[in-house]
Amino acid sequence: MGITTAWSISAHNDNFISTLAPRLLPLIAAERDEPSARERWDSWRREPLPDFRTWWQPFGQSCRREEDALNSLHELTASGEHVQKMYDGLSPDGDFSLLTDVWDLVTGAEDLFISVQSKEFALRSFFHAIGPDRAVLLPGWCGNFLLTSAEVRETLPAVERALGFTPQERAEAEDQDWLGYGDDEESVLDGPLRMWRQAAADARGLCGLSVTIY
Template identity: 60%
Template sequence: MGITSAWSISAHDDTFIGELAPRFLPLIEAERGEPLARQRWERWTTGGTWPSGPSQEFLDLISGGDHVQKMYDGLSADDPFCMLDDVWGQEDIGDRLFLSVQSKDWAVLSFLHAVGPARAVLLPGWCGNFLLTSAEVRETLPRVGQALTFDPGERAAAERRDWLGHGAEEESVLDGPLRMWRLAADSGLGLCGVSLVIY
């Protein structure tokens, strides 16, 4: 594919989430609102998973929008916001950040394909992109917990579908998202999830 992508989930106080909202929410809605994207999402969520990997149409769904990419490339000449510095690079971010980076593929694709459509439809946002206040984190936690809690057989099946995998030092896409929801809910924080090409 010739890309390196990142999918991040980070926890922030509601003041910062409020500052991100006018920048980020319109970009998510622009991608969600594209008719072809909605059709692709509907076909995936009703058609199931693929033993040998995702279909080209699913790849097109994940990579099809360029609105959210502005969170990394720059929103405008008048807005100095930078995802790398202003979100991921916050000095005190610590364990309030889950980050999956994949070379030559889409990091969020690994997650969605691993959990499958029946679980993915329980998650807020669009294709891994979301912005939630602390109240919305608490409200969505039961649904996210249902989506991302696995018995041993379900876990093994999801790990087989996570064909991109992760290194020994990396947090699994099957663990990081639910950890972040629980951390944010326990700490009274909101969440920002974003899928981007970083180079």
Template identity: 60%
Template sequence: MGITSAWAISAHSDSVIDELAPRVVPLIAAERQDRRAQKRWRAWHRSPLPDHRTWYSATAADEPLAEAVTSFLRLTAGGEHVQQLYDGMSPDDDFHLVRDVWERDESPERMFLSIHSKDYALSSFFHAIGPHRAALMPGWCGNFLLTAAEVRSTLPQVERALSFTREEQAAAEARDWLDYTPDEESVLTGPLRQWRQAAEAGLGLCGVSLLIY
């Protein structure tokens, strides 16, 4: 059975961010504090992965690489805690991520949304930019909740993470394995565009990476 995942970054007023905080912040904290996730993060930083086109030429000598790839993909495939925002917190909770967050603002320009079948946008994004740039991204593995002030204060580090020379841009694009439609933003351009627009508009941001099917 295939899967479909989504990585979304939506912009909201601080009143909405404050409303979401009790629900979202503890889940992101639980993801960050997970010992398995921390171990996988450290392993990726110690040994960044080679070009993804080399990952599945399996031989006995490639076993350490295969283990490293599996670890990285598990790190970036979304966690069970944030997944509750989509699956539901409990039978008595009528909160739904699509209705109460993604569709809350009618302006499509206030959202970056990357949906992919049999793949995770966050995995390709992190592989494309590498661990040192990924460490500059706020939150944990694509998940964050930021007030307008926090968006403004983190914008310089996000710009450092996602600004490239011509050569760096070409290398990052080669490492981004996702297929895009002509009118679809890539993971290398959408997040920075969203951050800049939110900072200019005085809005906060909610980022979530999860499985939707």
């Protein structure tokens, strides 16, 4: 059975960020502090995966290490069970919904980046395309974060370093982003940095969420 996933980054005022913080920050911390998640992160940082076009070739016995590394990255970049509870309505305050209480509050298209994918996680392609040395500069944990306007300004230089590319670097990253985009769809290589720059200019906070919709 297939899945549909979403990775979103939305801009909000600080009052909303402070309201959301007690609900979301402990869940992000729980994801980050799981030993298995840290092991997967450290493994990917030590040995990034090769060109994604080699991943689906048959793995022989001598390639077991590569297969394990691929499975590890897949687990790392899938939506985590803790943050996922906020979408599924299974968090302690189950009347709170990411759909109606976060996403539906965004009134301007410029205040939201969202990548919805069928049978895939946008974060997985994004992480592979930019690599671990850039990904480590991003705040939060695996696409999930909640930042006040002050924290957006503080983290913008690091995000600029992570997502600023020379023409050659951009071409290499695009070559490893397998999602494909329609004319009106924003790339995972563009949307996050746009949101950071805009939020910093507008003195707004940011909420990033990676979840399985169904």
